[in-house]
Amino acid sequence: MKAIVKTSRTRGASYRDVEVPVINKDELLIRVTAASISPADLAIYNSGGPGFATPTLPFVFGQEFCGEVVEIGSLAKGFDKGDFVSVESHIFCGVCGQCRNDQRHICQNLRVIGQDVPGGLAEYAAIPARCAWKHTDDSLKDIGAVMVPFGSSVHAVLAEDLVGRAVLISGCTPQGLFAAGIARAGGAKRVIALDASAYRRKLALKMGADTAIDSSAPDCLAKVMRASGPEGVDAVIEMSGHAKAVSLGLKALRPGGRFVAFGLPVTNLSLDYAGDIVKRGLRLEGIAGREIFRSWYKMESLLKSGAVNPRPAITHTFPMKDFKKAFALINSKEQKCGKVILTP
Template sequence: MKALVKTAAEPGLELTDVPEPSVGPGDVLIKVKQTGICGTDLHIHGWDDWAASHVQAPLVVGHEFSGVVVEIGSSVTDVAVGDVVSGEGHLVCGRCRNCRAGRRHLCINTRGIGVQLDGAFAEYVALPSQNAWVHTTPIGFDVAAIFDPFGNAVHTALAFPMLGEDVLVTGAGPIGILAAMVSKHAGARNVVISDLSEQRLALASSLGVDLALDARTAKPQDAHDQLGMTEGFDVGLEMSGSPVALRDMISSMTHGGRIAVLGLPADEISIDFATVVLNMLTIKGIYGREMFETWYAMSVLLQSGLDISGVITDRFDHTDYEQAFAAARSGHGGKVIMNWES
């Protein structure tokens, strides 16, 4: 089968032939339909320090995908051939303290497809049946392909109650915009988003945020007068990994404000902990998705009318992967999708 492979410890990927994955007793084989490009994939493609320390070539990359089940293992009873699925790309051990307590998203032995294990930028991918999320209501393969990043957004946005709150989202990448949309759908009063890209701010505005701020010329506090806010933000969602964004967020929160942090910084960040203490702020780190509570929330959000298709702005055939990666790396669009249907 054809797959995008990190063939050597150097920049770039290669579309090449690899063996079709085998299916164990508890696994399913999925015919991949569409895939989404993630920031992790950009790191691996560019072969930066993070990739060099986490990835061992050769490796089939990619972890955001949708497809159709074409084969099931002998012990699989919860997934059937023909099911339309997305995939939870974090594979957990099932034996550590958190796994055995039902907190699988906190597994200390987590491995990721497309990072430690062969991934989904391929014609077929195999994974444990429990990691296949079956879509029981009709859903497009493009939207199903971005359930992984959608889950990151949902996990972050629903970390704290949203109803009636004023929310600040720093970082208008695809996940930041998705988090803003979830916040609004969950009942937030005002949702403000900030970024450096005019195109992404325009996209966020078109998808329903109340105010989009250019971080080069505006501060979060500027939203107060424009939206009639009398105090600071109740909830902050830091999605950018920017030290400046986090510090600005902390200074703009109301007393008792709550911050969920998904954005990964490149280096250590210094913050004003006196403000955190004196204003009694809560800062919570977020990684991946809760397995599988977040997945239930994602499906219910779509069933209740949330339309996330507008976050997808670029579509390419998998053979045009270099153009697709260039579009994702530009930092100005929304989600980039690659089609794997032959």
């Protein structure tokens, strides 16, 4: 089969022939119909140095994909050949304290498909059956590859009731764009989006944001406060991981507000911990992945009812062989893209 493969500890990847994976008894073989490029895929593609911590090379990466079941292990129950599935990229152990307390997304023995075990930027992928989400029909087939990032946004936004709240979406990454639509559907009275890219601000408005503010403008915080009302926003969904955006988000929150930390900073942050968090009684909540599978039930409902349409945030589709164009687009300074999909 053809796959996008990391072959050396240098920037980039190759499109080449590799063996079709052989499944274990508890696994399914999926014929991949679409894969989207995740931030982690981008980091693996761009990396080359000793920080590249995936298993032995060559390695097939790719964390976000969907497809059709073509082979079923003897212990994998509840699936038929031809089933359309999306893949939960987090492999949970099922027996640790978190797993037994309904927190599989932060399993102590978590392994990630496409990072710790081979992934889905390929024609076929072997996945544990417990990580497959079987769709009840084909109505979400065109967006099956984005269930993982969409689910993370569902988890981040809907961890708390947003009805009547003013929400700041900090960073219009694909997950930020999804979050804007989810906050709207969740009953937010005001959805304010923040990003330096004019292209992505326009997408945020399409996704349901009321206002999209340029994060590179010097009076950005004042603009957020004007849009939210003088008390500030009730919740910040921080998707960018940028130090400046984190600091701005903390200041834009009203006392007692909720700061959702999702975006991953590339360096350690320096915060006014006492002034911005402790004394203002803020609530800080880290969000890693999706609640397995609570977030999946929520997203199925949001998507099938039409409450959220994620399609405006999916801006480009390339054949898998043209992956270099896709990665170059996401890496470009202008960032004139939302979610980018590859098809085998």
